[in-house]
Amino acid sequence: GVDKKILVIPGDGIGQEVTAWGQKVLMAIAQNYHHTFTFEEGIMGHVAIEATGNPLPDETLEKARRSDAILFGAIGHAKYDNDPTLKVRPEQGLLKIRKELGLYANLRPIKLFDELLEASSIKPEILRGADILFFRELTGDVYFGEKIRTADRNTASDLMIYHRYEVERIARKAYEAARTRRKKLCSVDKANVLEASRLWREVVQEVAKEYPDVETEHMFIDNAAMQLIKDPKRFDVVVTGNLFGDILTDEASQIAGSMGMLASASVGDSTGFYEPIHGSAHDIAGKGIANPLASILSAALLLDISFGLKTESQRVIKAVEATLKQGFRTMDIANKHTVNDCIMGTDAMGAKVLENLN
Amino acid sequence: GVDKKILVIPGDGIGQEVTAWGQKVLMAIAQNYHHTFTFEEGIMGHVAIEATGNPLPDETLEKARRSDAILFGAIGHAKYDNDPTLKVRPEQGLLKIRKELGLYANLRPIKLFDELLEASSIKPEILRGADILFFRELTGDVYFGEKIRTADRNTASDLMIYHRYEVERIARKAYEAARTRRKKLCSVDKANVLEASRLWREVVQEVAKEYPDVETEHMFIDNAAMQLIKDPKRFDVVVTGNLFGDILTDEASQIAGSMGMLASASVGDSTGFYEPIHGSAHDIAGKGIANPLASILSAALLLDISFGLKTESQRVIKAVEATLKQGFRTMDIANKHTVNDCIMGTDAMGAKVLENLN
Ligand SMILES: CC(C)[C@H](C(=O)O)[C@@H](O)C(=O)O
Ligand SMILES: CC(C)[C@H](C(=O)O)[C@@H](O)C(=O)O
Numbered sequence: 001g002v003d004k005k006i007l008v009i010p011g012d013g014i015g016q017e018v019t020a021w022g023q024k025v026l027m028a029i030a031q032n033y034h035h036t037f038t039f040e041e042g043i044m045g046h047v048a049i050e051a052t053g054n055p056l057p058d059e060t061l062e063k064a065r066r067s068d069a070i071l072f073g074a075i076g077h078a079k080y081d082n083d084p085t086l087k088v089r090p091e092q093g094l095l096k097i098r099k100e101l102g103l104y105a106n107l108r109p110i111k112l113f114d115e116l117l118e119a120s121s122i123k124p125e126i127l128r129g130a131d132i133l134f135f136r137e138l139t140g141d142v143y144f145g146e147k148i149r150t151a152d153r154n155t156a157s158d159l160m161i162y163h164r165y166e167v168e169r170i171a172r173k174a175y176e177a178a179r180t181r182r183k184k185l186c187s188v189d190k191a192n193v194l195e196a197s198r199l200w201r202e203v204v205q206e207v208a209k210e211y212p213d214v215e216t217e218h219m220f221i222d223n224a225a226m227q228l229i230k231d232p233k234r235f236d237v238v239v240t241g242n243l244f245g246d247i248l249t250d251e252a253s254q255i256a257g258s259m260g261m262l263a264s265a266s267v268g269d270s271t272g273f274y275e276p277i278h279g280s281a282h283d284i285a286g287k288g289i290a291n292p293l294a295s296i297l298s299a300a301l302l303l304d305i306s307f308g309l310k311t312e313s314q315r316v317i318k319a320v321e322a323t324l325k326q327g328f329r330t331m332d333i334a335n336k337h338t339v340n341d342c343i344m345g346t347d348a349m350g351a352k353v354l355e356n357l358n
Numbered sequence: 359g360v361d362k363k364i365l366v367i368p369g370d371g372i373g374q375e376v377t378a379w380g381q382k383v384l385m386a387i388a389q390n391y392h393h394t395f396t397f398e399e400g401i402m403g404h405v406a407i408e409a410t411g412n413p414l415p416d417e418t419l420e421k422a423r424r425s426d427a428i429l430f431g432a433i434g435h436a437k438y439d440n441d442p443t444l445k446v447r448p449e450q451g452l453l454k455i456r457k458e459l460g461l462y463a464n465l466r467p468i469k470l471f472d473e474l475l476e477a478s479s480i481k482p483e484i485l486r487g488a489d490i491l492f493f494r495e496l497t498g499d500v501y502f503g504e505k506i507r508t509a510d511r512n513t514a515s516d517l518m519i520y521h522r523y524e525v526e527r528i529a530r531k532a533y534e535a536a537r538t539r540r541k542k543l544c545s546v547d548k549a550n551v552l553e554a555s556r557l558w559r560e561v562v563q564e565v566a567k568e569y570p571d572v573e574t575e576h577m578f579i580d581n582a583a584m585q586l587i588k589d590p591k592r593f594d595v596v597v598t599g600n601l602f603g604d605i606l607t608d609e610a611s612q613i614a615g616s617m618g619m620l621a622s623a624s625v626g627d628s629t630g631f632y633e634p635i636h637g638s639a640h641d642i643a644g645k646g647i648a649n650p651l652a653s654i655l656s657a658a659l660l661l662d663i664s665f666g667l668k669t670e671s672q673r674v675i676k677a678v679e680a681t682l683k684q685g686f687r688t689m690d691i692a693n694k695h696t697v698n699d700c701i702m703g704t705d706a707m708g709a710k711v712l713e714n715l716n
Contacts, residue, residue: 085560
């Protein structure tokens, strides 16, 4: 068995409720497969601001650096959303840890479990067979460019900026993945308007030459946002910048039935970072109704990508599948049109997955 | 009857094919209702670059300034999309005319004709009753901020920037419209990450105080891109920046069955500018299969908003409705699951609408 250190950062809102289940699944896997996983816990986001004044305390960052992988929950709080003038904000913690750990590639696999074919607002015949792997660039773009507010507070700006090497490395990662899949890559930008996008397109065109076996397509973000809903099956690997990736992958959650199903892996120079795509969802936080499957599937990604434990990872995915087959659902993935589903809360759902792991 | 000058700019690709039908509908309305519409034609985009080297020749701009309204087609050409290094680009013409004419508010109504309930990839029960009016800010944001490419060509940037007055005036327009509708306004931004969005949110919160009768909601763009597909009926008026508006309204075309159905009005200081939401679609250009209804519905918006001719505008919409009721469809809105539709090309479809006008 392997011996690994995992940092768990539940973060804010439903992050607290669902991450516990990602961790429990990792513990069960360790036991079943005779691995040693040592867990530490760290704080980040609103909870960290409340405790220390800092959305990413140094202590959490140190723990992160000495861990082999990180399981994260979610970040954000209504207080800050309602008051845009607040200077210290939870999201700064997440952006900082991404930057500090060099997590430049955010992988977001979008795949529908057969059992959820009816849970989406999109027609089943459009969805059946859709299987997309997003590569979202995660440490550049308008997220990290200089932010300015003039002294009179009447003008505000953010710099959307990309460097050649940033585009190159994420493009390569995406092409490598496309090679192991259906060999199609779609790069999304707004090159008809933005200079940063024109650089993006130039670089992807160059990298494409190294992968003649992969079919490359370039698409404008507005068109991509439309095609994703119109015909999701046309996509295999999608590579795009930080902002466009943020938007497209949230939108794509409708292809997977619900945001509550989607996991993501952020990788780069060292430690991998795993988190659900969903946010802190303060409207349902504390009610015990959040879907724990995205956190559990994030744990599955962690096992696969950071630890190379493919069998264990597949075991987790199969347990989720089995749970759905048994008809168990959280509210977000309940099918309003059948009476066969059994709707349950976070803990009951998590417990069912654990049962199916054994 | 009224006496008005209309500038027609077909532009590129299918713009050439569909705009002819928007114009023919305007001519028919003039005749039926005893108005005098005088038409001029102008060039813009790729066709203008080919003819003059300039995507927006001064002559076109002068014609625009002396017209009472402008009917536009589409812009763009594969040549430029494939070569991001080209300096002179068709889209510069469109961006320049928007800026020069002060067209800061882009209205994009999204409403499904009952007959197209099955044409969308989204389930009919999710769509039925959806009716959204987008206000997209059109002369600011990362579209118009400074663009830089370093001398070594390895770094590229665009400035995402907003000024208080820009947000204020579009917010007011959106609130005024919300008052005449279901009194709900959703403002979309990314205030948890972007300074420009924080200014946006602050200003909308201030303007909101003048409209206590309208219910205001703030939503992050990633969430909005998801909610739009999950539950389009929750939206009434949506107001957002230039880039987010570009993305969301293209995505929203799936709510209307097809991009080929959507018209838009750009208004501001003076002359109104009317155009389909769809682009030049070079993949189908010249084939005579493009849907002319977006251009025809743009003409309807023109009659209503620029000329105040509500009866005439409604007459056009009714003619489109009647055409759909008769089962006539262009390819993009054909229902693959029934055999009752009669699929036709651009000109046959346009002719049917004209017949229904009389
Ligand atoms: C919370 C926020 C800063 C974050 C982002 O925009 O990156 C989130 O939406 C995500 O997608 O991980
Ligand atoms: C052609 C392009 C510049 C334009 C835009 O992005 O504004 C188009 O997509 C639109 O929505 O009108």
